[in-house]
Amino acid sequence: MMGGAGTAPIAAxxxxxxxxxxxDVVAKIAGLAARDIPGVHSMGSGVARRIGQLRELIPGGSQAASQGVSVDVGERQAAIDLNLVTEYGQSIVDISDAVRRSVAGQVEGMTGLKVTEVNIQVDDIHVESPQDSQQSRTQ
Amino acid sequence: MVRVEDIAAAIADAALGVPGVAGLSPGRGVEVSTPYPGGKVVGVRMAADGVTVGITADRVPLPPIADQVTAAVRRVLSAVGDDRPVTVVIDDVLPEALSRRVT
Incomplete structure (x- = not known):
C-alpha cells in the first residue's frame, strides 16, 4: 500500500x-469527498491525527486533505483505503455507505479513473461532551 | 442514475405529505438519517436491507397514518424500480393528538 506519495504517476x-x-491527487480528492459527509468527524489513524493537530497549531498550517487516505493506483484504476473517526450516535454503516459513494463518485468524476474499492476503517468514535471545552481550558 | 439522497429527499417529502404526519424524526437511538456530501436527510434511512422512515404523528389512531406513509414511500420507491421493504417508525405523538381524534 503506497502512502499516497507521488512515487508513480499514472496514465489515465x-x-x-x-x-x-x-x-496524491487521488488521495486529496478522496479525503475531501469523505470529509463532506456529516458524521465524519476527522480522518487518519491515531498518530496521523495527532500530527495533524500539531500542524493546525502552526499559523497558516492546516491538516492535509489526504490525511487518513492511502491510494493504490494502477493504469486506469484506483483502490482507496480510508481511516475515519465518526461521530457518536450515528450509524457507521450509513456513514461508510455515504463515504464510499461520495469518494467513488468524486474520484471517478474528476480523474476518470475507475475506483475498484473503497476500504474504510473506523479508528475511533468522537463523543461530544461539555468536558471537551473545559479540558482544553485547564490544560 | 438516481442518487440515494434524491430518493431519500423524495421519500421525506412523500411522508410529510401524509395527513397526520407532523414531522420526520431521527429516533432516540442511532440516528435515522441518510448522510450525503454536504448534509443529511433526517428521518429516512436507506439501508441495503430496507428503508426506515421515522415520523412524529399529530393525531390518533396511529395505524392508518403508518399505512398511508408506507404506501406513499412505496410509491416513491417503485417509481425508481426499488422494492426494498419499508419500515415506518412512529417515534412520537404530539400531545394535542389525543384531543384531535380523527377517524
Whole structure:
C-alpha cells in the first residue's frame, strides 16, 4: 500500500497523448469527498491525527486533505483505503455507505479513473461532551 | 442514475405529505438519517436491507397514518424500480393528538 506519495504517476488516458495523475491527487480528492459527509468527524489513524493537530497549531498550517487516505493506483484504476473517526450516535454503516459513494463518485468524476474499492476503517468514535471545552481550558 | 439522497429527499417529502404526519424524526437511538456530501436527510434511512422512515404523528389512531406513509414511500420507491421493504417508525405523538381524534 503506497502512502499516497507521488512515487508513480499514472496514465489515465492515451490517444494523442497521455495524462498522468499523481496518487496524491487521488488521495486529496478522496479525503475531501469523505470529509463532506456529516458524521465524519476527522480522518487518519491515531498518530496521523495527532500530527495533524500539531500542524493546525502552526499559523497558516492546516491538516492535509489526504490525511487518513492511502491510494493504490494502477493504469486506469484506483483502490482507496480510508481511516475515519465518526461521530457518536450515528450509524457507521450509513456513514461508510455515504463515504464510499461520495469518494467513488468524486474520484471517478474528476480523474476518470475507475475506483475498484473503497476500504474504510473506523479508528475511533468522537463523543461530544461539555468536558471537551473545559479540558482544553485547564490544560 | 438516481442518487440515494434524491430518493431519500423524495421519500421525506412523500411522508410529510401524509395527513397526520407532523414531522420526520431521527429516533432516540442511532440516528435515522441518510448522510450525503454536504448534509443529511433526517428521518429516512436507506439501508441495503430496507428503508426506515421515522415520523412524529399529530393525531390518533396511529395505524392508518403508518399505512398511508408506507404506501406513499412505496410509491416513491417503485417509481425508481426499488422494492426494498419499508419500515415506518412512529417515534412520537404530539400531545394535542389525543384531543384531535380523527377517524
Amino acid at each position: 488516458e492515451t490517444g494523442q497523448g497521455k495524462t498522468r495523475i499523481a496518487p
